[in-house]
Amino acid sequence: MSHAGQIRIGISGWRYKGWRGTFYPQKLAQRRELQFAAQHFNTIELNGSFYSLQRPQSFQQWHDETPDDFVFAVKGSRYLTHMLKLTKAEKPLANFFAQGVLRLGRKLGPILWQFPPQFAFNPEKLQSFFDLLPRTHSAAAALAQGHDERLKGRSWLEIEADLPIRHAIEIRHASCDCADFISLLRKNRIGLVVADTVDWPLLMDVTADFVYCRLHGSEQLYTSGYEADAIEVWARRSLPGRAAEK
Numbered sequence: 001m002s003h004a005g006q007i008r009i010g011i012s013g014w015r016y017k018g019w020r021g022t023f024y025p026q027k028l029a030q031r032r033e034l035q036f037a038a039q040h041f042n043t044i045e046l047n048g049s050f051y052s053l054q055r056p057q058s059f060q061q062w063h064d065e066t067p068d069d070f071v072f073a074v075k076g077s078r079y080l081t082h083m084l085k086l087t088k089a090e091k092p093l094a095n096f097f098a099q100g101v102l103r104l105g106r107k108l109g110p111i112l113w114q115f116p117p118q119f120a121f122n123p124e125k126l127q128s129f130f131d132l133l134p135r136t137h138s139a140a141a142a143l144a145q146g147h148d149e150r151l152k153g154r155s156w157l158e159i160e161a162d163l164p165i166r167h168a169i170e171i172r173h174a175s176c177d178c179a180d181f182i183s184l185l186r187k188n189r190i191g192l193v194v195a196d197t198v199d200w201p202l203l204m205d206v207t208a209d210f211v212y213c214r215l216h217g218s219e220q221l222y223t224s225g226y227e228a229d230a231i232e233v234w235a236r237r238s239l240p241g242r243a244a245e246k
Contacts, residue, residue, distance in 0.1 A: 005210070008071060008109075010043035012214070038066040043073060043109060049099070050075035050114070056100030056156035063104050071109035073168075073212075074101055082116045086129045091148055093132055098144035098155040102137055105160035110191060110212060114170045117200070121175040123184055130167075130188040138162040168193050168212040172200040182207060204237075 014037040015030070024033055037044060046062070048054055062072065077096050080089055101108065111133075134140035137159040144157050169185065170193035185192050185207035192207045197216040215226060 008043040010041045010045065010073070011037065012045045013047040014044055034062065035065045038070055042067075042069065043071045045073045045075060045112065047075055049096070049101070050078050053077075053095060053099045053150065055154055056103050059100035059103040059156070063107055066107065070107055072104055072107055073109045073112050074104070076111050076113040078114075081113055081119070085119060086125050089129055090132055090143075091146065094143050094146040095148060095151055097134065097140045098147035098151045098157065100156040102140060102144070102159050103156050106163060108137075108163070108165070110166040110168045110210065112168050112170065112193070112212070114193075115172060117172040119171070120173045121171075121178065121181050123180060126184060127188070130184075130190060133165075133167050133190075135165055136162050137165060140165060166191060166208065166210060168208075168210075170195050170214065171203075174201055177201040177203060 014034050019033075020026070020028075020030075024036060028036060034044075048058075066072075077092060080086065080092050080096070084092065132143075134143050141157050141159050144155065147155055168191035171181075172195075182192070182203075182205045184190075185205075189208050191210050191212050192203055192205055194202070194204050194211065194213040195216060196202060196213065199216075
């Protein structure tokens with residue numbers, strides 16, 4: 001028997017110059033943009049954490065500026081995925097969780113680990129990384145205690161409650177389009193990101209208790225939009241038992 005889950009529709013970030021005067025009202029103060037966006041969407045990806053370590057005060061501010069039932073997806077550090085390519089990952093992972101992520105509390109949604117196009121399927125390296133990923137807030141706080149000097153005096157190691165943490169992975173290399181990759185994700189309960197674009201593999205396997213879709217543009221990356229008929233296709237895919245329909 002299929003059970004309907006909750007559907008969240010959001011955007012990747014909220015601070016874009018081109019949106020001012022179009023999506024955002026012309027005279028809306030920039031500091032009010034997150035509050036405005038959170039009135040129209042029930043989830044947003046935090047992009048800043050992908051590029052650099054943030055501060056606990058920022059996570060608290062984002063928490064406070066959004067409704068009680070709001071959820072953030074937090075992008076994992078590119079230092080881990082793009083630069084280190086998962087080697088010597090434990091200390092940078094501790095830094096990631098020590099930067100203030102846990103201040104989101106119940107608004108902390110999935111951690112999104114986005115891999116570069118050059119990252120080929122490597123089951124041993126991925127499994128070692130998955131073994132390090134904390135699956136609860138308490139486990140994340142314990143891991144975060146191993147942060148390095150960069151977080152001295154600016155870390156956050158407290159938790160609101162011992163809530164679960166989910167992880168999702170977005171791949172961009174054709175070698176990941178294989179049964180072994182899907183099996184590895186299912187074994188570790190890691191969500192597969194359904195990335196809609198002509199540039200990377202479009203995989204629709206369900207590998208965890210949630211599905212994460214990123215609509216990058218099915219005709220032209222980051223440029224083409226989605227007309228009503230295309231949105232209807234994605235709406236049908238969200239129905240119980242239809243997640244794998246292409």
